[in-house]
Amino acid sequence: MRNWLAAPLLWMTALTVQAEAEVAKWNMPVGVTEISREVHGLHMLIFWVVVAIGVGVFAAFFYSIWAHRRSRNPKPATFHESTTVEIVWTVLPFVILIAMAIPATGTLIKIEDSSDAEMSIKVTGYQWMWGYEYVGEDYSFYSRLDRDSDRARQVGSGIDPSSVDNYLLEVDNRLVVPTDTKIRFLLTSNDVIHAWWVPALGMKRDAIPGFINEMWARIDEPGVYRGQCAELCGRDHGFMPVVVEAVPPAEFEAWLAGKRGDEGSDTAASEPVQVAEADTGTATATDATEVAAADADADADADAEAEAPADDAASAELELAALMETGEKVYKTNCVACHQASGKGMPPAFPSLIGSAVVTGDPTTQIEQVLNGKNAMPPFGHLSDEQIAAVVTYTRNSWDNDSGVVQPADVAALRQ
Ligand code: HEC
Ligand SMILES: [Cu+2]
Secondary structure (H helix, E strand, C coil): CHHHHHHHHHHHHHHHHHHHHHHHHHCCCCCCEHHHHHHHHHHHHHHHHHHHHHHHHHHHHHHHHHHCCCCCCCCCCCCCCCHHHHHHHHHHHHHHHHHHHHHHHHHHHHHHCCCCCCEEEEEEEECCEEEEEECCCCEEEEECECHHHHHHHCCCCCCCHHHCCCCCCCECCCEEEECCCCEEEEEEECCCCEEEEEHHHCEEEEECECCCEEEEECECCCEEEEEEECCCCCCCHHHCCEEEEEECHHHHHHHHHHHHHHHCCHHHHCCCCCCCCCHHHHCCHHHHHHHHHHHHHHHHHHHHHHCCCCCHHHHCCCCHHHHHHHHHHHHHHHCHHHHCCCCCCECCCECCCCCCHHHHCCHHHHHHHHHHCECCECCCCCCCHHHHHHHHHHHHCCCCCCCCCCCHHHHHHHCC
């Protein structure tokens, strides 16, 4: 008896373990915060309640079809109404709903309670990237789709996306945060509604212009957690991932100190610091100018002003040809939507840049306008000095405009 039972039982256990692993792939992930585990627990609880109800309802359904089929009961019963049944099917769902609402409310209250946070991070959505500011720590930066993904996603790039690690889920600058620390996220947006979503943190919030939404997380395990913008925000909605890197608190402090140490002078404090990290190593020849732009922005500009410029890359005057090449890329990425590739714009809303007094006149006016925006034109202060110098030079020397070169230093001088 026992023997012939053992084999199938063992086999079933093995199957269950395998099935569990398989199911985990399809199920909601458990996450790395207490809240995310509670949310997952609720999700499973309610899932099983739903399964039980489903089984009950279908069992009654199939039993009725079988037991009350016509061939068994050629003469149908003619009774009407049953007060007992009506009370049962009103009270029972009510009790089930209340039973589910009690734990759910407890978790909701915890989700909303961002009090006693040990640090705050302001998250700003932009079309199409994220800005992060460590509130009170005097450090902020922008986080964009990493270059490998960006290159591969271009139409006709010829790059196989599956050859890119974490395709569309990697950024140039990760949001580094400490573990075991209650972090409050303050979410807002600079343009349209975005949503900041990292599934492993168990929360998702909209980033709305003019509003500040809150959420919080205390991450238990060091690791890299990936997410995406979760609110359709325009053309490049699919290209503004979120990458959170959780490290032990001491490591975080060291990281932050290192970043702030980089800044040097106060011009840089208001300016995003571009961390070129791994990109520098993998850059191909065509990217040299872009990488240089990011690098120059990070270390060179501020230091070069404060002290005698020791570094060639920082102080070098850039040639027209190099600026035009970078400028064309920057223009195509940031300006064509309104001013068109032809520079003709769509007057009257979006002025033509051909022969424009702003473009052909004193460069200061255009640099300031590109940095700070004007009316319906958004600010582009998040671009590096070199990128802005390049795009301004590009407009000044395209479409028969012939108005001379602007250098990154000219841009740096005009940042507030
Ligand atoms: C979202 C649309 C939009 C984008 C993108 C945009 N602009 Fe503009 N731009 C405008 C509008 C609107 C004006 C007119 C502003 C005003 O004077 O009220 C303008 C004006 C200008 C002018 C002044 C033209 C004149 O003769 O008054 C320049 C120069 C300019 N933009 C350059 C740029 C550059 C360079 C970029 C890319 C980095 C860019 N713009 C991106 C909308 C845009
Ligand atoms: Cu978005």
